[in-house]
Amino acid sequence: xxxxxxxxxxxxxxxxxxGDLSWRLIVPALFNLFLDGHLPERFLLLGVDxxxxxxxxxxxxxxxxxxxxxxRGVPDANSWRTFSSLIRHQRLDADSAQDFTxxxxxLAAHDTEAGSQAERVFYLATPxxxxxxxxxxxxxxxxxxxxxxxxxVVEKPxxxxxxxxxxxxxxxxxxxxxxxxxxIDHFLGKETVQNILAMRxxxxxxxxxxxxxxxxxxxxxxxxxxxxxxxxxxYENAGALRDMVQNHLMQLLCLVAMEPxxxxxxxxxxxxxxxxxxxxxxxxxxxxxxxxxxxxxAEGWIQGAHLPGYRDEPGVDPHSNTExxxxxxxxxDNWRWQDVPFYLRTGKRLAADVSExxxxxxxxxxxxxxxxxxxxxxxxxxxxxxxxxxGIVLKFMAKEPGSQLRLRPVDMRFSYKEAFQTxxxxxxxxxxRDVMIGDATLFMRADQVEAAWQLLMPxxxxxxxxxxxxxxxxxxxxxxxxxxxxxxAQDGKSWLTPTLPNS
Ligand code: BG6
Numbered sequence: 001x002x003x004x005x006x007x008x009x010x011x012x013x014x015x016x017x018x019g020d021l022s023w024r025l026i027v028p029a030l031f032n033l034f035l036d037g038h039l040p041e042r043f044l045l046l047g048v049d050x051x052x053x054x055x056x057x058x059x060x061x062x063x064x065x066x067x068x069x070x071x072r073g074v075p076d077a078n079s080w081r082t083f084s085s086l087i088r089h090q091r092l093d094a095d096s097a098q099d100f101t102x103x104x105x106x107l108a109a110h111d112t113e114a115g116s117q118a119e120r121v122f123y124l125a126t127p128x129x130x131x132x133x134x135x136x137x138x139x140x141x142x143x144x145x146x147x148x149x150x151x152x153v154v155e156k157p158x159x160x161x162x163x164x165x166x167x168x169x170x171x172x173x174x175x176x177x178x179x180x181x182x183x184i185d186h187f188l189g190k191e192t193v194q195n196i197l198a199m200r201x202x203x204x205x206x207x208x209x210x211x212x213x214x215x216x217x218x219x220x221x222x223x224x225x226x227x228x229x230x231x232x233x234x235y236e237n238a239g240a241l242r243d244m245v246q247n248h249l250m251q252l253l254c255l256v257a258m259e260p261x262x263x264x265x266x267x268x269x270x271x272x273x274x275x276x277x278x279x280x281x282x283x284x285x286x287x288x289x290x291x292x293x294x295x296x297x298a299e300g301w302i303q304g305a306h307l308p309g310y311r312d313e314p315g316v317d318p319h320s321n322t323e324x325x326x327x328x329x330x331x332x333d334n335w336r337w338q339d340v341p342f343y344l345r346t347g348k349r350l351a352a353d354v355s356e357x358x359x360x361x362x363x364x365x366x367x368x369x370x371x372x373x374x375x376x377x378x379x380x381x382x383x384x385x386x387x388x389x390x391g392i393v394l395k396f397m398a399k400e401p402g403s404q405l406r407l408r409p410v411d412m413r414f415s416y417k418e419a420f421q422t423x424x425x426x427x428x429x430x431x432x433r434d435v436m437i438g439d440a441t442l443f444m445r446a447d448q449v450e451a452a453w454q455l456l457m458p459x460x461x462x463x464x465x466x467x468x469x470x471x472x473x474x475x476x477x478x479x480x481x482x483x484x485x486x487x488x489a490q491d492g493k494s495w496l497t498p499t500l501p502n503s
Contacts, residue, residue, distance in 0.1 A: 007436040009042035009118035011107050015134055016126035017047025017058060017089065021155065023065035025186075026125055029428035031066050031075065034083050036425075038433055042114055046106065048092045058089040071426055094126075094133040100141035107143070120146075121435055123153040132171035139175035153182040153435055156247050157238060158444075161460060162453040169446050178446060182435050187248040188442040189427030189434075192386040192416070196255040196357070197269075199384070199392060206382075207260065209361070211336045216362045216379075217491075219343045220252050221498055223350040225302050227476070228324070232315025240294075240326040241456060241463075244346040250277070250452045251444070253342055256357055257332050266440040270448065277451035281331040288462040290490075293483035295325030296468070297349040300476030307349060307476040321467040324348045325474065327484040328459075329491075343488050345495065349476040354498040355386035369407065378409030383499055390424070391415040393499060 012030070014022055033039050047058045063084070067074045075083070090106060092099040111117050122138060124131055131154055138144050138152070154172065159165025172181060187193050200206050209215070222244060228235040235243065254273035261268040283291045298309040311318050325347030332342065361380040383393045392414045400406040416424065434442055473481040479495070488495055 007038065007040040007433065009040045009114070009116065010121055010436050011044045011046065011110055011118045012121045012123065012436075013046045013048055013103070013107070015048050015092075015094075015122065015124045015130070018049045018051050018053075018061065019125055021125040022047070023061065024069045025426075025428050026123065026432070027062045028066045028070035029426055029432050031062075031070060031083055032072060032426065032429050033433055034086075035072065035079055036429075038429075040118075040436065042116075042118055043086055044110055044118075045087045047087065047089045048103065050091065050093055051089075052091055053089055055087060055089050059084040059087045062087065071423065094130050094137060097137065097140055100137040100143070104141040104143050117149065119436065119438075120150045121153065122151070123435075125155060128154075128157055128159070128168060131168050135172050135175045144175045144180070147177055147180060150176075151180050151182055151435060151438065152176050153184060155184050157242060158183060158247075158449050159453065160237065160242065162450070162457050165449060165453050169450070173446070179440070181446070182440060183444040183446075183449060184431060185247045185251050185444050186427045186431065187251055188444075189429075189431040190386060191424035191427075191430075192355075192384070192390050193252065193255065194430075194442070196252075196384060197261075197264075201260050210359075212338055212340045214361055215337075215340050216360045217341045217343065217493060218256060218360070219345070219358045219488075219495060220249055220256070220356075221358070221495070222249060222252075222346040222355045223352060223479075223498070224346075224348050225350060225353050225477075227297065227307065227349045228310065228313050228316070230314065232313050235324075236316055236320060236322050239322045239463075240324055240346055240348070241460060245326055245328065245344060246452050246456055247444070247449075249344045249346055250455075251448075252357060253330065253344065254448075256359075257337055257342070259336070264441070266443075269441055270445045274445070274447055274451065275334075276332055277448060277455070279332045279334040279337075280451075280455050281333050282455065283458050285458045285462050288459050291329045291487075292459045292463075293327040293481065293487045294323035294463060294468060295347060295474045295481030295484065296320070296322065296471040297324050297347075297474055297476045298472035300349070300478065302349065302351075302477040309472050309476070310349075311472065321463075321471065323463065323468070323471075325350070325480050325484065327480065327487050329487060330455075341491060341493075343493075343495070345480060345484060347474075347480055351477055351479050352498065352500055353388060354500065356389075356498050357384040357386070358382070358496065359384075360493075360496075369405070373405050374407045381496070385499060389415070389499060389501055390417065 016022055030045060090103060092103060124134055144150055159168050254276045257276045258272040261272050296310050300307060310316060310324050311320050327345040330342045359382040378395055378397060381395045385391050394412040395409060397407045398410040400408045431442060
């Protein structure tokens with residue numbers, strides 16, 4: 001949901017240009033923006049890293065990335081020729097003041113040649129250990145001081161815990177203002193995630209029932225069939241809680257639970273989300289076992305393929321205590337949500353790739369129908385489907401046709417594909433465009449990230465101090481560990497099987 005249509009002329013400086021993130025996500029997204037006519041008239045993609053390569057070699061690498069990962073596949077020759085002419089490479093060592101001065105000279109030369117000043121976006125697609133040195137280098141070279149025309153973008157992981165987040169953040173904030181800082185959570189760029197706000201606040205019918213009076217509980221499910229692939233090294237130090245819950249799932253929770261914003265603007269929306277994070281009931285070390293469950297995948301089968309357990313993945317410690325699955329129960333202690341549980345679950349190597357939010361409404365206060373007509377077969381739920389189905393489904397009971405009174409569960413569906421018949425942009429396309437127009441609505445503010453770390457710290461600490469005796473505790477291809485079933489079953493509820501395509 002964009003509020004401003006046009007991008008300004010931009011010099012886009014991509015740190016970590018040779019890395020995986022640039023290759024798989026950022027450059028394919030920039031190329032698609034180019035194809036859709038969303039790049040500004042004057043645009044330069046300056047790839048920066050330590051490699052001693054030339055412009056053509058970097059462009060060739062980007063070409064391969066686009067071919068493999070762009071939603072549009074192989075680029076056509078003409079478009080690629082024009083786009084590749086916008087690509088330059090510059091060698092830079094994050095510890096070298098001289099290299100930053102050279103970078104400043106390069107950017108200044110481009111502006112001088114064009115006779116105008118462009119916006120400058122510094123995108124840090126690097127390991128987080130380089131965030132502070134790069135920010136310092138940019139600051140010392142005078143590249144951060146234009147508060148209005150310079151922005152810096154950082155990717156998760158923003159820290160490993162609360163203290164390391166604060167250290168990274170302090171380093172960034174000592175050079176850049178909060179308004180210049182764009183912290184990416186790519187889930188917020190997903191079309192279906194943005195639609196949560198449209199659904200809730202552009203329609204009058206949901207708000208009256210969006211509260212503890214009508215909602216029994218909420219589940220947020222993000223499951224993946226993928227394992228850790230080649231990311232064992234990173235994942236060993238992260239785990240599901242840091243990798244997915246601290247950022248993506250907490251953001252989804254905020255969108256579902258927040259109050260209506262006064263205006264669709266970055267500050268108002270982020271303030272309302274912050275109110276949710278403030279209201280989350282703290283989990284203490286003593287109550288971690290009541291509010292959180294963890295799992296790690298063992299070998300198993302998915303779609304006919306036999307897959308190794310997490311401990312046998314490359315780069316993973318054979319005795320690893322890292323969780324590849326996490327489930328949480330959270331309470332939002334405010335007037336709207338008091339005592340309504342929010343259950344979050346996410347994991348790798350699970351039965352299906354599904355992202356959905358299910359709002360389960362309370363049962364009818366009185367049963368007029370005899371139990372024999374089948375009233376209990378399906379609770380009324382509103383399911384916001386983010387992946388692979390994209391849409392909204394209302395699940396409720398209806399009378400089966402016929403002279404006998406029988407009730408049956410039915411679905412009322414809104415499907416993106418059917419309604420709009422157009423392909424949605426990838427999350428990174430939306431977010432990169434927003435960076436270029438300076439719209440921070442879909443980005444995380446420091447206080448949100450900090451609050452999320454604060455909430456999770458007791459769980460992270462308790463889990464680190466007490467290795468799970470039962471790991472691995474779910475087979476690849478299952479829906480998760482028994483402990484996650486217990487987490488929700490202790491409240492007399494259950495995870496309902498997500499709605500899969502054709503189900
Ligand atoms: C990333 C996580 O942030 O999100 C990955 O680091 C995860 O582990 C990915 O696979 C999921 O994103 P998407 O867009 O594929 O649902």
